[in-house]
Amino acid sequence: MGLGRVADTMTDQRAAAFTYDGGAVQPGETEQFRYPVSETYLGDPVRIPVTVINGSHPGPTVFLSAAIHGDELNGIEVVREVAHEWEHEHIHGTLVCMPVVNVPAFMTQQRYLPVYDRDLNRSFPGRSDSTSAQRIADQLFRNFVEPCDVGVDFHTSTRGRTNILHVRAEMDDPAVERLARAFGSNVIIDSEGASGTLRREATHAGVPTITVEMGEAHRFQRTLIDRAIDGVASVLAEYEFYPAEPVDWPGWRTVVSSGEKTWLRADVGGLVEMHVRRGSLVEAGDRICTITNPFKTDVVPVEAPFTGLLVGALENPLVYPGNPLCHLVELEGTTLRAIRQDRSGALPAGAE
Numbered sequence: 001m002g003l004g005r006v007a008d009t010m011t012d013q014r015a016a017a018f019t020y021d022g023g024a025v026q027p028g029e030t031e032q033f034r035y036p037v038s039e040t041y042l043g044d045p046v047r048i049p050v051t052v053i054n055g056s057h058p059g060p061t062v063f064l065s066a067a068i069h070g071d072e073l074n075g076i077e078v079v080r081e082v083a084h085e086w087e088h089e090h091i092h093g094t095l096v097c098m099p100v101v102n103v104p105a106f107m108t109q110q111r112y113l114p115v116y117d118r119d120l121n122r123s124f125p126g127r128s129d130s131t132s133a134q135r136i137a138d139q140l141f142r143n144f145v146e147p148c149d150v151g152v153d154f155h156t157s158t159r160g161r162t163n164i165l166h167v168r169a170e171m172d173d174p175a176v177e178r179l180a181r182a183f184g185s186n187v188i189i190d191s192e193g194a195s196g197t198l199r200r201e202a203t204h205a206g207v208p209t210i211t212v213e214m215g216e217a218h219r220f221q222r223t224l225i226d227r228a229i230d231g232v233a234s235v236l237a238e239y240e241f242y243p244a245e246p247v248d249w250p251g252w253r254t255v256v257s258s259g260e261k262t263w264l265r266a267d268v269g270g271l272v273e274m275h276v277r278r279g280s281l282v283e284a285g286d287r288i289c290t291i292t293n294p295f296k297t298d299v300v301p302v303e304a305p306f307t308g309l310l311v312g313a314l315e316n317p318l319v320y321p322g323n324p325l326c327h328l329v330e331l332e333g334t335t336l337r338a339i340r341q342d343r344s345g346a347l348p349a350g351a352e
């Protein structure tokens with residue numbers, strides 16, 4: 001499985017059908033269908049929209065998925081545009097596009113599956129004889145993830161927070177590292193990912209997969225969507241899906257291990273005024289935000305403990321002690337110099 005199969009397909013010089021339980025998409029064909037993964041209380045099917053675009057030339061099979069958390073919308077637009085607005089006539093390979101994976105959570109506009117609040121993104125690879133979440137995960141994994149060579153899963157920050165566009169990837173795995181770098185984001189956070197996430201379980205099953213985090217829940221954020229679409233184009237270029245297209249270099253890049261990122265937390269309850277925007281470079285000692293009480297009397301400043309990039313921040317301005325305020329990534333010399341040179345400390349492209 002995995003990239004070995006790319007080589008096999010390439011040497012065959014024949015494009016193969018993409019098959020799933022219930023159908024097949026032949027080379028040169030595009031199929032749009034709704035695939036049943038569960039049933040409602042009424043016994044009606046719960047079906048997820050899938051588009052499979054099988055090119056007439058052989059090449060890798062790539063899956064793109066979004067809204068595994070039902071209220072994380074930015075990725076939906078990325079996957080839809082790639083599936084339905086791009087020219088696919090000359091592609092070398094197969095695209096499997098799942099713009100709305102968690103249909104029950106999407107319908108209720110929440111993160112988790114409505115029944116028992118289960119997290120679909122902790123349920124992979126799934127089991128056919130277990131909970132509803134595990135059964136849905138199993139259907140998706142067997143039919144549309146395992147047959148692929150690489151995958152990109154789109155997320156946003158949790159409701160009430162926001163983050164810059166960045167990639168999360170298990171960088172110890174060379175095949176994942178290749179994919180992560182190909183996306184062309186400035187920031188890559190290196191982590192294995194939690195057990196049961198699509199990214200981790202697909203990667204461990206031989207399908208290198210990255211997560212792309214971008215912006216807020218409940219929004220279409222056009223600038224971020226456009227950058228993510230460029231990222232998909234760059235990934236497809238890396239695997240010669242479009243042999244003539246170049247792979248992006250983002251100008252500067254920092255690969256951060258999970259230990260090097262810090263959530264600054266509130267020590268008091270109150271109302272937060274942010275002074276720095278998502279994506280900004282902050283110097284050690286800069287005031288990031290202030291927390292005040294309803295009388296605006298007790299003013300508690302929060303300062304940056306080190307120089308770094310503001311990767312994530314809260315959107316909802318209300319905090320209890322212990323609530324996260326912002327997510328700061330420490331930057332070292334060469335990256336810092338590159339950013340200062342590139343942007344003079346201003347917002348990276350695409351930050352809103």
Ligand SMILES: [Zn+2]
Pocket residue numbers: 068069072155156
């Ligand atoms: Zn998510």
